[in-house]
Structure formats: structure tokens, C-alpha cells
Amino acid sequence: xxxxxxxxxxxxxxxxxxxxxxxxxxxxxxxxxxxxxxxxxxxxxxxxxxxxxxxxxxxxxxxxxxxxxxxxxxxxxxxxxxxxxxxxxxxxxxxxxxxxxxxxxxxxxxxxxxxxxxxxxxxxxxxxxxxxxxxxxxxxxxxxxxxxxxxxxxxxxxxxxxxxxxxxxxxxxxxxxxxxxxxxxxxxxxxxxxxxxxxxxxxxxxxxxxxxxxxxxxxxxxxxxxxxxxxxxxxxxxxxxxxxxxxxxxxxxxxxxxxxxxxxxxxxxxxxxxxxxxxxxxxxxxxxxxxxxxxxxxxxxxxxxxxxxxxxxxxxxxxxxxxxxxxxxxxxxxxxxxxxxxxxxxxxxxxxxxxxxxxxxxxxxxxxxxxxxxxxxxxxxxxxxxxxxxxxxxxxxxxxx
Numbered sequence: 001x002x003x004x005x006x007x008x009x010x011x012x013x014x015x016x017x018x019x020x021x022x023x024x025x026x027x028x029x030x031x032x033x034x035x036x037x038x039x040x041x042x043x044x045x046x047x048x049x050x051x052x053x054x055x056x057x058x059x060x061x062x063x064x065x066x067x068x069x070x071x072x073x074x075x076x077x078x079x080x081x082x083x084x085x086x087x088x089x090x091x092x093x094x095x096x097x098x099x100x101x102x103x104x105x106x107x108x109x110x111x112x113x114x115x116x117x118x119x120x121x122x123x124x125x126x127x128x129x130x131x132x133x134x135x136x137x138x139x140x141x142x143x144x145x146x147x148x149x150x151x152x153x154x155x156x157x158x159x160x161x162x163x164x165x166x167x168x169x170x171x172x173x174x175x176x177x178x179x180x181x182x183x184x185x186x187x188x189x190x191x192x193x194x195x196x197x198x199x200x201x202x203x204x205x206x207x208x209x210x211x212x213x214x215x216x217x218x219x220x221x222x223x224x225x226x227x228x229x230x231x232x233x234x235x236x237x238x239x240x241x242x243x244x245x246x247x248x249x250x251x252x253x254x255x256x257x258x259x260x261x262x263x264x265x266x267x268x269x270x271x272x273x274x275x276x277x278x279x280x281x282x283x284x285x286x287x288x289x290x291x292x293x294x295x296x297x298x299x300x301x302x303x304x305x306x307x308x309x310x311x312x313x314x315x316x317x318x319x320x321x322x323x324x325x326x327x328x329x330x331x332x333x334x335x336x337x338x339x340x341x342x343x344x345x346x347x348x349x350x351x352x353x354x355x356x357x358x359x360x361x362x363x364x365x366x367x368x369x370x371x372x373x374x375x376x377x378x379x380x381x382x383x384x385x386x387x388x389x390x391x392x393x394x395x396x397x398x399x400x401x
Contacts, residue, residue, distance in 0.1 A: 009100075125219070170195050259283065262275045
């Protein structure tokens with residue numbers, strides 16, 4: 001007996017759950033208000049026996065509900081919003097945008113896809129993600145504040161402040177400013193407030209980085225042993241990948257991080273191009289690691305030199321080094337990597353390369369064809385040639401003077 005799939009469309013204030021029949025139509029539905037009793041209401045309504053909860057966007061609005069169901073011993077799978085949207089468009093009810101039909105699309109997407117991620121209890125990788133996001137938010141906020149301070153200083157001082165502005169440089173510059181009007185006085189006061197924000201952020205960013213380093217050490221990883229991957233890069237990989245066994249092979253992992261080449265062939269031509277898809281944060285970490293090894297030495301530099309020797313340009317060799325960069329894992333396990341993807345592409349291109357063209361045939365001389373139309377007679381000397389505008393057209397009626 002197959003398990004009953006219960007689709008849930010979560011929202012901030014309510015959740016809608018449906019169960020479909022054999023014809024994939026809504027057989028039962030329930031709408032519960034988000035609150036302390038939401039899980040009890042769903043479990044009391046759900047059919048007995050083996051069941052699976054398919055929740056849309058577990059990493060978003062459905063996160064808390066999914067964790068509560070897992071805590072009760074239920075099986076929960078994650079259905080992305082993109083997948084459920086495609087199922088809704090292909091189901092024949094694309095014009096009906098209701099919570100019930102959204103939950104129905106979630107069930108259909110879960111029933112026809114057996115590779116969806118099963119949601120598990122939160123572990124230490126979530127802690128790394130939280131600390132990493134906190135640090136990035138502080139850094140981004142400091143950058144915004146520095147830009148605002150630059151704009152105000154350019155209105156107070158000729159040529160403004162120099163690049164790489166710090167709190168000490170901004171404070172010294174503000175001390176030399178003497179406001180000449182009420183507007184300049186208020187502008188200086190606002191600049192001082194921004195300076196205080198920068199000082200506060202300069203104190204919080206090192207603390208956030210220290211907490212991230214402590215959490216990474218407690219997690220236990222060997223990613224930082226790879227040349228080009230620091231604590232920020234290792235935390236990024238661990239927080240995003242979490243469980244590497246959810247990828248069937250290294251090709252799926254390469255497609256996930258955007259390092260797998262995309263085929264762009266047409267006819268007899270076999271071509272591949274870089275992928276702009278996948279997780280761009282992981283792609284950035286891998287690219288930075290590859291560029292670092294190319295500059296300072298390592299496996300990436302060996303691969304880069306080999307590609308240059310094969311006739312690739314520096315840009316192509318650099319791109320392929322990023323695509324084939326090896327990635328290790330934590331605690332003795334190894335993540336599926338994209339190593340060899342470009343090498344396999346090279347072998348396929350070599351095996352599928354069309355044979356050399358035969359030598360070109362001699363060009364046959366072709367005599368130009370002569371026109372059979374009679375030539376226009378040359379006007380006699382002293383008579384001006386007839387202009388095209390003077391020639392009467394057959395469709396133009398003659399006008400009387």
C-alpha cells in the first residue's frame with residue numbers, strides 16, 4: 001500500500017492541507033490558523049496509516065511547521081515553489097490561484113518526483129548558516145553606512161573623503177569642518193550619527209566572525225585545509241550542502257553548485273558553455289578557491305597549466321579550472337565534486353569532432369553573362385541627358401496647364 005501524500009500550502013497566518021483521490025482531484029481539505037494548536041489540528045484531520053507530508057518552501061514559511069511535524073515523528077519532504085508552480089500550470093487549473101489548488105499542485109509534484117529532499121531535524125549546519133548570515137548582514141550594513149557617510153562628506157568638504165574610509169579618518173575630517181549655515185550644521189550632525197553607527201558595526205563584526213570560527217571548530221571540518229577555502233567559504237559550503245549523500249553522484253552536485261558545463265550543440269557542432277545556474281554562493285566559493293590556487297600554486301595551478309598547454313586561452317583555462325575544482329567534505333567524508341567534468345567534455349568533443357575537410361576544389365572560371373536588353377541610346381552632343389523625373393509614368397494622369 002502506497003503512502004498517502006498530504007500537500008500543505010503554508011502561509012504566515014494560515015496553512016491549507018489537501019488530500020487527493022485517484023483522479024488527482026481534491027478529496028479532502030483543511031484550513032487551519034497558524035498558532036500553537038496548528039500541528040494538533042492537522043494531525044487530528046490527517047488520514048491514518050502511512051502518510052507523507054509534502055510542504056511547499058520548507059526553507060521559508062513552511063520551516064516551523066515542518067520541524068514541528070518531524071518532532072511528532074512524521075515524514076516531511078520539501079517541494080520547491082518553482083516545482084509546484086510548474087505542476088499547477090500543467091495541471092489544467094493554472095488560472096485558479098487559490099490555496100487549495102496550490103496545495104494540490106504540491107501533492108502532484110511530490111507524487112511524480114521521487115528525488116525530493118526529505119526534511120530532517122536541524123543540526124549544527126543550521127547554526128553555521130545563522131552566524132554566516134548575521135556576519136554578512138553586518139558587513140552589508142556597514143558598507144551602506146560608509147556610502148551614506150561618503151555622500152554627506154562630499155557635500156561638506158571639497159572633493160569629499162578619500163577611498164577606504166574608516167571611522168578614525170571620518171572623525172578627523174569632521175573635526176575640521178566648521179558649519180557656515182543651519183543646513184551644514186544639520187548635515188554634520190547626521191554625519192556624526194552615521195559615524196557612531198560605523199563604530200558600533202566595527203565592534204560587532206569581529207564578534208560575529210569569532211562566533212563563526214568557534215562554531216566551525218566545534219563542527220569539525222577539513223575544508224579549511226584546502227588552499228583557497230577559509231572559514232567563510234567552509235561555513236558557506238557546509239550550511240548550504242548539509243548532507244552530501246542527498247546527491248546521487250558528483251554530476252548532480254556539480255549541477256547544484258553551477259560548475260557543470262551546459263551543452264549548447266546544434267547540428268554537427270558540439271559545444272559547451274559555462275552554467276549560470278546553480279547556487280551562486282557555492283559557485284563563488286569554488287571560483288575563489290580555484291583562482292587562489294592558480295595564483296599561489298596547487299592542484300588548480302597544475303590543471304590550469306595543462307589547459308594552457310592544450311591550446312586554451314587564459315580565460316578558458318581559468319573557467320575550466322573553476323569548473324573542475326575538487327571539493328572535500330567533513331569528518332572523513334567527501335563531497336561529490338565537479339572534478340573531471342571538463343575533462344569528460346574534452347574527451348567527448350575530441351571523439352565527436354568532425355573529420356578534416358578535403359582540400360578545396362579548383363575554382364572554375366565563369367564568364368559573365370551578357371544582358372539581352374538593348375542599350376539605351378547615347379544622347380547627341382549638346383543635348384542634356386533626360387532625367388528620370390522627367391519621364392512620364394503610366395499611372396500618372398496628364399494635367400492640363
